[in-house]
Amino acid sequence: MSAAIDALTIVAVSAGMFFFLAGTVGLLRFPDTLTRLHALTKADNLGLGLVVLGLLPRAAGAVGALKLICVWLLVLVGSAAVSQLIARAVRAEGPSA
Amino acid sequence: MTTWQGFDIVLAVLVLPLAVWTIAARQTFVAVVSFVAYGLLLALIWVRLSAPDVALAVAAIGSGLSGVLLLGTAARLRDVEERAEAARPSVAVRATAAVLSVAVAAGIAAALLFLSDPAPTLAPLAAADLSRTGVGNPVTAVLMAYRAMDTLLEKIVLMLALIAVWSLAPDRVWGGRPGPRHRADPHGMLVFLARLLPPVGVVVGIYLLWVSADEPGGAFQGSTILAAMWLLAMLAGVADTPPVGGRRLRVALISGPAIFLLVGLGGLWLGDAFLAYPVAWAKALIVLIEIGMLLTVSLTLGLLVAGPPERSAQQ
Numbered sequence: 001m002s003a004a005i006d007a008l009t010i011v012a013v014s015a016g017m018f019f020f021l022a023g024t025v026g027l028l029r030f031p032d033t034l035t036r037l038h039a040l041t042k043a044d045n046l047g048l049g050l051v052v053l054g055l056l057p058r059a060a061g062a063v064g065a066l067k068l069i070c071v072w073l074l075v076l077v078g079s080a081a082v083s084q085l086i087a088r089a090v091r092a093e094g095p096s097a
Numbered sequence: 098m099t100t101w102q103g104f105d106i107v108l109a110v111l112v113l114p115l116a117v118w119t120i121a122a123r124q125t126f127v128a129v130v131s132f133v134a135y136g137l138l139l140a141l142i143w144v145r146l147s148a149p150d151v152a153l154a155v156a157a158i159g160s161g162l163s164g165v166l167l168l169g170t171a172a173r174l175r176d177v178e179e180r181a182e183a184a185r186p187s188v189a190v191r192a193t194a195a196v197l198s199v200a201v202a203a204g205i206a207a208a209l210l211f212l213s214d215p216a217p218t219l220a221p222l223a224a225a226d227l228s229r230t231g232v233g234n235p236v237t238a239v240l241m242a243y244r245a246m247d248t249l250l251e252k253i254v255l256m257l258a259l260i261a262v263w264s265l266a267p268d269r270v271w272g273g274r275p276g277p278r279h280r281a282d283p284h285g286m287l288v289f290l291a292r293l294l295p296p297v298g299v300v301v302g303i304y305l306l307w308v309s310a311d312e313p314g315g316a317f318q319g320s321t322i323l324a325a326m327w328l329l330a331m332l333a334g335v336a337d338t339p340p341v342g343g344r345r346l347r348v349a350l351i352s353g354p355a356i357f358l359l360v361g362l363g364g365l366w367l368g369d370a371f372l373a374y375p376v377a378w379a380k381a382l383i384v385l386i387e388i389g390m391l392l393t394v395s396l397t398l399g400l401l402v403a404g405p406p407e408r409s410a411q412q
Binding site: 074081085 | 285
């Protein structure tokens with residue numbers, strides 16, 4: 001059982017790291033604000049979600065696990081809202097590099 | 098090398114260039130953004146130094162609230178930025194500033210490097226009398242009991258700062274509402290966030306105050322989160338800024354220091370000295386003071402960011 005949990009942690013956290021890396025590469029390489037936002041939010045949300053998923057079995061009890069999920073949900077709300085706001089600001093000002 | 102040492106090295110490698118960049122950045126906005134990122138990394142460093150209370154304060158106040166204040170400043174300075182850029186200070190002024198900054202940095206570095214080993218500490222004394230304060234978190238004991246006088250004066254300084262900001266208002270709007278009336282799209286993202294987040298933020302803010310008796314947290318950190326929620330509601334136009342002449346607002350603003358002073362004077366009468374809490378009541382009194390502080394500090398921080406009154410109470 002513990003080997004399965006270890007495997008879950010390793011796979012999920014590694015996959016999460018991959019998405020973080022992909023998001024960072026996208027942020028650096030994509031040509032304009034909207035595509036950069038797309039790279040960042042998708043990858044960070046999924047990346048953090050996978051990291052949280054991988055850490056869940058290691059959390060200190062149910063409350064600890066719940067806190068981890070809350071952190072992920074708050075980041076989801078925050079980054080989704082902020083990227084919407086940035087995108088609107090970009091649309092209002094016109095596209096720029 | 099352990100994983101933690103590697104993590105510490107990565108933190109140091111990230112934070113130092115960011116600090117240099119914050120100073121070197123030509124645009125005010127860029128400097129502010131990197132200052133906020135620098136503050137968040139600094140919070141992680143405090144966690145690594147086993148000082149979670151300081152980390153919370155740095156993240157909430159040093160990075161978050163100061164960041165908002167500086168962003169507001171950057172926005173107001175945008176129009177004159179080019180002119181300020183054109184008028185560069187003379188070589189002598191810049192050289193003097195550089196020398197003074199290096200001297201301060203060298204002084205701090207020297208103080209750190211030549212610290213006696215083991216460093217002088219009052220920690221054993223603070224831990225020895227912890228049970229007499231009724232709280233389990235030594236940081237809270239220092240702030241609210243051993244050095245309660247400093248904390249009281251800090252609150253009063255904060256109030257003076259608010260009065261200074263208010264006094265920038267022109268006469269005709271004195272007592273009016275700070276800042277413009279923000280109007281956001283009622284079906285937009287900002288309003289959605291301003292309705293969704295405050296219930297969570299208010300719970301977290303009060304929780305930080307409540308656990309600070311025994312765990313890392315604190316009234317100041319909690320207040321910052323409450324103030325942030327209030328500011329979010331103000332920015333989204335869900336709540337208007339209150340007229341600063343309002344009686345209820347002013348009573349709320351002085352309630353924190355007033356409770357603190359009353360408890361302090363009570364100590365003079367019932368206990369041994371000013372701000373000496375009777376041992377049996379210590380924890381209850383500390384929590385009472387902190388609740389007053391939470392109200393006052395969150396209002397003060399929110400109003401500090403909102404700025405001086407700009408329009409009359411009716412507008």
